[in-house]
Amino acid sequence: MEMEKILIVDDSAVQAAQLKAILEDEYDVTAVQTAEDGLCRVRSESYSLVLLDVVMPGMDGFTLLKKLQEEIITQSIPVILITSLSDVEDERRGLILGAVDYITKPFNAVIVKARVHNHIKLYGYRRQAERQSMTDRLTGIANRRQYERRSIAKWQEAVRLQVPFSICMFDIDHFKRFNDTFGHPAGDQVISAVAKTAARYLHRHTDFVARYGGEEFVALSLGNSSEKVFAHLKKVRQAVEDLHIPHDPSVAEWVTVSIGGVTVVPPVDGSYAFYLNVADTMLYDAKKHGRNRVVWADEQMRQLLEK
Numbered sequence: 001m002e003m004e005k006i007l008i009v010d011d012s013a014v015q016a017a018q019l020k021a022i023l024e025d026e027y028d029v030t031a032v033q034t035a036e037d038g039l040c041r042v043r044s045e046s047y048s049l050v051l052l053d054v055v056m057p058g059m060d061g062f063t064l065l066k067k068l069q070e071e072i073i074t075q076s077i078p079v080i081l082i083t084s085l086s087d088v089e090d091e092r093r094g095l096i097l098g099a100v101d102y103i104t105k106p107f108n109a110v111i112v113k114a115r116v117h118n119h120i121k122l123y124g125y126r127r128q129a130e131r132q133s134m135t136d137r138l139t140g141i142a143n144r145r146q147y148e149r150r151s152i153a154k155w156q157e158a159v160r161l162q163v164p165f166s167i168c169m170f171d172i173d174h175f176k177r178f179n180d181t182f183g184h185p186a187g188d189q190v191i192s193a194v195a196k197t198a199a200r201y202l203h204r205h206t207d208f209v210a211r212y213g214g215e216e217f218v219a220l221s222l223g224n225s226s227e228k229v230f231a232h233l234k235k236v237r238q239a240v241e242d243l244h245i246p247h248d249p250s251v252a253e254w255v256t257v258s259i260g261g262v263t264v265v266p267p268v269d270g271s272y273a274f275y276l277n278v279a280d281t282m283l284y285d286a287k288k289h290g291r292n293r294v295v296w297a298d299e300q301m302r303q304l305l306e307k
Contacts, residue, residue, distance in 0.1 A: 013033065054081055164299065169279045285303070
């Protein structure tokens with residue numbers, strides 16, 4: 001079983017080593033000596049707990065704690081403050097800023113282990129509850145609620161890193177006719193099959209796919225050019241067609257999807273909602289051009305057409 005990961009942020013190498021010695025038998029422990037390094041680590045890796053010294057040169061622990069609370073991608077990670085016995089004011093300030101607990105120097109190994117264990121367990125329960133509340137029951141992929149959260153976090157990440165960000169909208173062609181012909185239970189099976197097919201192709205940690213509502217889906221991708229994303233989504237479209245799910249023959253032989261999207265290196269003052277609307281317009285154009293195709297807007301807002 002994989003160990004839970006803990007990050008220690010403390011400018012004292014001796015103090016960090018003491019904490020690491022107490023915890024490393026049960027947890028995967030990493031220590032850094034500046035708040036800046038701590039912030040980079042938490043943004044790029046997945047931790048179940050941060051142990052944070054409040055008194056550090058440069059950026060202090062309070063400033064780091066505030067930054068963690070402000071960023072959607074890091075705000076749910078529990079933070080335990082490291083304080084001196086006499087620093088009651090530090091404890092009060094840290095708890096107001098969002099720390100979940102504190103441990104005092106000199107360290108008592110039993111207390112340190114107990115507090116760390118309790119907060120990691122609580123974090124695990126919370127993550128499980130969040131996963132259940134943010135998963136679409138029919139398809140098993142992310143639901144609209146999870147999409148709303150992840151889209152903001154991924155957009156912020158793309159703005160910060162200045163890397164290409166792609167938004168994709170797709171839906172099942174002539175779905176109302178399918179439901180009218182074969183019934184809603186069959187329609188649910190089609191929605192689930194399309195979701196699983198898309199998820200199989202959009203599985204990297206930089207990808208995200210969710211059910212947007214009804215027969216419509218949304219996908220996000222970080223770091224790839226419009227040409228690469230366009231080519232990849234043509235494979236997704238073809239994979240759905242290759243499922244060979246029979247449609248009402250008066251409209252189509254097989255169930256297919258239409259896909260629209262946009263790739264942009266997000267401007268600092270850019271609006272996610274604006275580019276989501278561009279993706280939706282591309283989806284509309286895919287329908288207008290005959291369905292079962294991908295229409296994309298590249299970084300210069302030029303339209304890429306399949307077929």
